[in-house]
Amino acid sequence: MPKKILVAIFLVSLSILIFEISLIRIFSVLMRYHFVFLIVSMAMCGLGFGGILSAYLRKKIQNEEKITEIIFSLVLITSISIPLSVILILKTPLKDFLLGYTAISIIPFIPFMIAGAFFSYVFETYGSIMGKLYFSDLIGAGAGCLVVLYLLKIFGGINTVFFVSAIIAMASFIFAWKSLTWKKPIISVIMFFACFSFVFLNFNHKFFKIPFISSKNPEATKPLFTAAENNSAQIIYTEWNAFARTDVVEFSDLPDIKYIYTDGDVPTTMHFFDGSIESISSLKNTVFYLPFADLKKPEVLSIGPGGGIDILVSVLGGSSKITGVEVNPSIFSIMDKFSYFNGNIYRYPGVKVYLDDGRSFVKRTKEKYDIIYLALTQSATGQAATGVLTEGYIHTRDAFKDYLEKLNDDGMIVFITQNELLLFRAFATFLSILNQPHTLGGLPKMMVFMSPEEQFATTPYRYVLIAGKTDFSWERKEKMKDMAEKLGIKTIFIPGIVAKPPFDKFGDFVDLHTFVSTINSLLENPVNIMPVSDDQPFFLDLSFGVPSQFKKLLISILIAVILCAGYVLKNSRGRSNITMFFIMYFALIGAGYMLIEIFLIQKFMLFLGHPTFAVSIVLFSMLAGSGIGSFVSQMWEKQLIKKVMISALITGLIFIFYLLFLTKIFDIFLYQTRYLRILISVILILPAGFIMGIPFPSGIRIIKKYHTSTISWLWAINGLMSVCGSVLAMVIGKTMGFSSTLMTGALLYILLFFICYFAKNKNWFQIDSSF
Structure with a gap:
């Protein structure tokens, strides 16, 4: 059997x-x-x-x-x-x-x-x-x-x-x-x-x-479903992968455009291109073309080119070199499948598109660019196998710093979004970077434009924030203003020249907190538009604090755990001390394991260069390591509690060490090939997983000696606390940062060490002295 x-x-x-x-x-x-x-x-x-x-x-x-x-x-x-x-x-x-x-x-x-x-x-x-x-x-x-x-x-x-x-x-x-x-x-x-x-x-x-x-x-509607209500819309192709579901939609009344939706969210557009400049000349009337008012033959980096409009406009603008970084593997197959329509733009002369995470690519590349496009890159993805939903590192304050460092002196970042509130958050983020004590302020380095409102029904590219590495000269600002007027694009803010609401509320200089408080004073429902960091990369989440549903779920799980624990204690048959010990034992393992797992997935995402790779490599390494550790623990017949104590203490110390030095380790190997980075990741995670795989099976073997019928209840407590750990990771990550998530997980394992030490010293394990 x-x-x-x-x-x-x-x-x-x-x-x-x-x-x-x-x-x-x-x-x-x-x-x-x-x-x-x-x-x-x-x-x-x-x-x-x-x-x-x-x-x-x-x-x-x-x-x-x-x-x-x-x-x-x-x-x-x-x-x-x-x-x-x-x-x-x-x-x-x-x-x-x-x-x-x-x-x-x-x-x-x-x-x-x-x-x-x-x-x-x-x-x-x-x-x-x-x-x-x-x-x-x-x-x-x-x-x-x-x-x-x-x-x-x-x-x-x-x-x-x-x-x-x-x-x-x-x-x-x-x-x-x-x-x-x-x-x-x-x-x-x-x-x-x-x-x-x-x-x-x-x-x-x-x-x-x-x-x-x-x-x-x-509140629930995805843009794909809104589009599907249009009688002229038809989904003509669908592709799934572990990253997302991707759909191609065409409208009978828009024959020259197809829309690509990732998980039903804000689409990217794929335009008809037959290889001739004339076939895409209409793109000169879009917000994408604004940067070409001043730059000649610029080198362009497009983070998330999607259907290729960034690339087409760059071709139209005479770019000498165009680099794209796309995170969704399905986009590549879709662009190949519809190459007859898009002119095979991903393989156009002078164009090179990589499958990678945009932020990770920017950190590794040694190239510098005149224009960096961030067009509709605002989408959150479900990180499979954890239940945790994250947004990546594309829009953090640290990311925008990296982008600025990869610009040539006259270069600019072009941030395009469909959501005005995200425009404000991006503006606040650049303001926090550019408005440093040793500079003259961030406002002279930023401009804001908006597509005509009559185009909102057909384009998701609505609001544009252009940020420069250096102050924009008066001549350059005038050129941008003239170009916008020529293209029929609304100019919202050009420092010293145009300031329409809400930017008319500020003078030539403004600090971050004044900007944020002023914007919120104008909103009916204030939102959180403060910059986010790599440690709290929730750019799309504009709420203050933690959503109430998270708190209710966390409280509900804890109540269920307490009820289970109460039932087990009630039926402990005079062994309440050791029963309480095992309740805490399996609860700590459940929560601690998930807290550490979620931090590792989040942290390795940037290092490995793709969220799907990060989830797969981290989970496989951690689970395989824990499985091997569990198998090895079966060979131990004596002093199981002592071995659990050692493994718990080592686990806590390993991850405190990682908290202090993991970023420095990543910096050393970040520029290596992906295969070497995968190998380094496995080396870092699998041994730790091995140690973490010892406590759970050892605990079951020990409790088997005392009260077999409680094992199912302890499994329930462990399972519920695992989900609790997942929710807690999101709560801590949102409020204090993922570094605090790891610290919490490490401390739970150290607490496990102390309760084992206490129980052993109290001689609670008397059935078999070998424990």
């Missing part, structure tokens, strides 16, 4: 990880990223509540001969519930999506809970070999981090769900094989082929697809 169990755990763990990532991808198309975080986090609580279900099953069914049957049933029901949950999500009237996050999260909560019950039941039953079980669990999850990259690319988010359901059905067959009745293996086989066949049927015929949320819910 143990061999079957190890294989089944591997398959189920792999599948659940892929299911989680697929859910994040599906919800990321449907909703804004804060909503995605809330719903997925609540759904993930199901893994913890699965421990309670497991405890109930064990209490109701105490026949040892039923163990295999129970495990088989849990695995099979997981296989069935996963595709059913996604079908229900896709068929739920989407006007009701915002009626309650709890209501919509209950649908995916069910399969997570059943899967959690499977893990908990198995761990409680075979706790004596917990090191091997946990090894199989973590290696399966680590493999899922890699496998999902290919599944989403091949099948898309919805079909990947059916694929993993087939994998879990295969796991159920392991327990059905050699069963006394033929019904079990037949059911498993039917489920396997049904799900596997449906992958290809739905792939070709689209029985189930992402529905559209009505624009009557403005």
